Amino acid sequence: MSRETYKIRSQMRTVADGVVTGLAILATVIVVVPLIAIFAYLIYKGASSLNVAFFTKVPAPVGETGGGMANAILGSAMVLALASAIGVPIGIGGGIFLAEFGRGTKLAAAIRFTADVLNGVPSIVMGLAAYSLIVVPMGHFSGYAGGVALGFMMIPTVCRTSEEMLLMVPHAIREAALGLGVPNWRSVLSITVKTASPGIITGCMLAFARVAGETAPLVFTALGNQFWSTDLNQPIAALPLQIYVYALSPYDDWHRLAWAGSLVLIILIVFAVSLVRFVTSRGVLKGAS
Amino acid sequence: MGVGIEVINLNAWYGSNHTLQDINLNIPANHATALIGPSGCGKSTFVRCINRMHETNPIGRVTGTIRIGEIDVYKDAKPVEIRRRVGMVFQRPNPFPTMSIYDNVAAGLKLNGYANRRALDEIVEKSLKNSALWDEVKDDLKKKSGASLSGGQQQRLCIARALAVDPEVLLMDEPASALDPVSTSKIEDLIFQLKSQYTIVIVTHNMQQAARVAEKTGFFLNGRMVEFDSTHKIFTNPSDKRTEDYITGRFG
Numbered sequence: 001m002s003r004e005t006y007k008i009r010s011q012m013r014t015v016a017d018g019v020v021t022g023l024a025i026l027a028t029v030i031v032v033v034p035l036i037a038i039f040a041y042l043i044y045k046g047a048s049s050l051n052v053a054f055f056t057k058v059p060a061p062v063g064e065t066g067g068g069m070a071n072a073i074l075g076s077a078m079v080l081a082l083a084s085a086i087g088v089p090i091g092i093g094g095g096i097f098l099a100e101f102g103r104g105t106k107l108a109a110a111i112r113f114t115a116d117v118l119n120g121v122p123s124i125v126m127g128l129a130a131y132s133l134i135v136v137p138m139g140h141f142s143g144y145a146g147g148v149a150l151g152f153m154m155i156p157t158v159c160r161t162s163e164e165m166l167l168m169v170p171h172a173i174r175e176a177a178l179g180l181g182v183p184n185w186r187s188v189l190s191i192t193v194k195t196a197s198p199g200i201i202t203g204c205m206l207a208f209a210r211v212a213g214e215t216a217p218l219v220f221t222a223l224g225n226q227f228w229s230t231d232l233n234q235p236i237a238a239l240p241l242q243i244y245v246y247a248l249s250p251y252d253d254w255h256r257l258a259w260a261g262s263l264v265l266i267i268l269i270v271f272a273v274s275l276v277r278f279v280t281s282r283g284v285l286k287g288a289s
Numbered sequence: 290m291g292v293g294i295e296v297i298n299l300n301a302w303y304g305s306n307h308t309l310q311d312i313n314l315n316i317p318a319n320h321a322t323a324l325i326g327p328s329g330c331g332k333s334t335f336v337r338c339i340n341r342m343h344e345t346n347p348i349g350r351v352t353g354t355i356r357i358g359e360i361d362v363y364k365d366a367k368p369v370e371i372r373r374r375v376g377m378v379f380q381r382p383n384p385f386p387t388m389s390i391y392d393n394v395a396a397g398l399k400l401n402g403y404a405n406r407r408a409l410d411e412i413v414e415k416s417l418k419n420s421a422l423w424d425e426v427k428d429d430l431k432k433k434s435g436a437s438l439s440g441g442q443q444q445r446l447c448i449a450r451a452l453a454v455d456p457e458v459l460l461m462d463e464p465a466s467a468l469d470p471v472s473t474s475k476i477e478d479l480i481f482q483l484k485s486q487y488t489i490v491i492v493t494h495n496m497q498q499a500a501r502v503a504e505k506t507g508f509f510l511n512g513r514m515v516e517f518d519s520t521h522k523i524f525t526n527p528s529d530k531r532t533e534d535y536i537t538g539r540f541g
Contacts, residue, residue, distance in 0.1 A: 172381055175379060178372065179340065179342060179376070180372065180373070181369045181373030181454060186401075187400070
């Protein structure tokens with residue numbers, strides 16, 4: 001190759017490198033811009049309505065100004081806690097079965113298929129299912145029904161991400177445990193799951209964040225409540241429901257509260273996710289992720 | 290103290306692939322025995338039969354008899370019991386990445402329900418001293434993850450982890466092949482010290498290594514054991530033509 005062609009090729013490589021890097025940066029910007037735009041718009045519209053009353057008061061009766069969403073924040077927290085209590089253990093358990101004990105079996109293939117289908121079921125259908133299975137037999141709407149509907153929505157996401165993360169644990173690590181004379185079940189729980197835990201936790205957080213903003217499954221189940229209630233056996237308020245009702249109302253004051261509620265919902269999700277990340281990222285676990 | 294290993298008519302398969310055929314040999318107690326041979330000759334499968342790791346592969350199958358001391362490996366005990374008596378060190382260092390150095394060494398005991406803290410402290414210290422790693426890690430036993438060590442240190446950590454369960458036999462499957470020369474010589478020094486207390490079986494591709502650390506050497510080829518004799522004899526005056534061809538570099 002002559003020196004001239006070498007120089008030209010070198011320049012072409014520099015140009016190609018620049019173009020590809022530029023495209024990658026552009027893609028990143030396109031991903032980040034909507035998130036920032038939504039957040040900025042929420043702050044612009046909602047921040048002015050945020051005050052102490054918003055976090056301490058229940059909604060004001062129609063016609064009166066003021067009031068807050070204290071009951072909706074608490075209701076959301078309770079319903080989501082119930083949903084996580086259902087979705088996380090069942091999902092992780094299913095993922096462990098798929099990745100460790102049922103590998104290659106027909107049962108595992110069937111479960112994997114079912115989980116994928118469940119993942120594609122529209123959220124409103126989940127709400128209807130919970131309605132006919134829980135609300136109708138019980139005779140009334142309830143926080144329980146809402147929690148169950150959201151919990152079932154979490155299962156497939158948690159299950160499949162747990163499976164993927166467990167499969168990523170190197171075979172050498174499992175062999176190390178077995179080679180020490182550790183029984184298989186113990187090796188799975190104490191070594192494989194622990195090694196995969198950062199990824200599994202991310203899966204749980206994704207599922208949590210997804211259902212935290214769900215409105216449709218709650219319409220037929222938790223229903224919503226204008227008053228202070230901590231009873232999951234009764235209709236209970238939830239932030240997405242409250243936002244939905246307020247946003248569709250004809251009152252300007254309620255519109256402002258709906259914006260504030262949306263902002264609070266996002267902040268609470270970010271807060272919950274960060275908290276879990278912080279708690280689980282301390283200690284030696286840090287080196288693993 | 291180590292015990293001898295007696296292997297009688299051992300055959301092993303991966304699916305329909307007959308990877309070990311009629312292996313017979315006696316591995317002496319408290320010595321290092323090297324297994325050499327070209328890739329795919331079955332030497333790794335052989336050591337994995339000794340601690341019953343071969344059968345953890347769904348398509349792995351074994352027939353024949355292996356005795357460790359008085360114990361018939363395939364008749365008298367469960368795999369987990371055998372693996373506590375037979376430690377194993379793998380080709381690539383594989384410390385548990387989520388555990389501290391201390392927990393890595395204690396893992397075998399802790400995961401089997403052993404919980405006496407003071408005794409654990411002593412065992413961890415003794416094991417790390419035996420694996421010549423203690424001086425390098427004693428200040429951050431519980432602070433650093435096992436994965437944060439260098440490759441050579443990780444391998445010595447894995448040796449400490451295997452020693453902590455107090456085995457009689459130590460299997461090493463190419464323990465130094467992923468390491469640099471300095472770390473390799475540390476591992477070899479270690480094998481030299483350890484063989485007074487344990488029966489060591491080491492698989493290696495490095496013939497100088499076999500010559501340096503082992504009293505006995507076995508040559509494997511195509512799933513059969515061609516020759517088993519004192520290391521000196523194998524490398525200076527092998528009885529089989531194929532052994533001679535291999536050690537003089539004519540193939541493999």
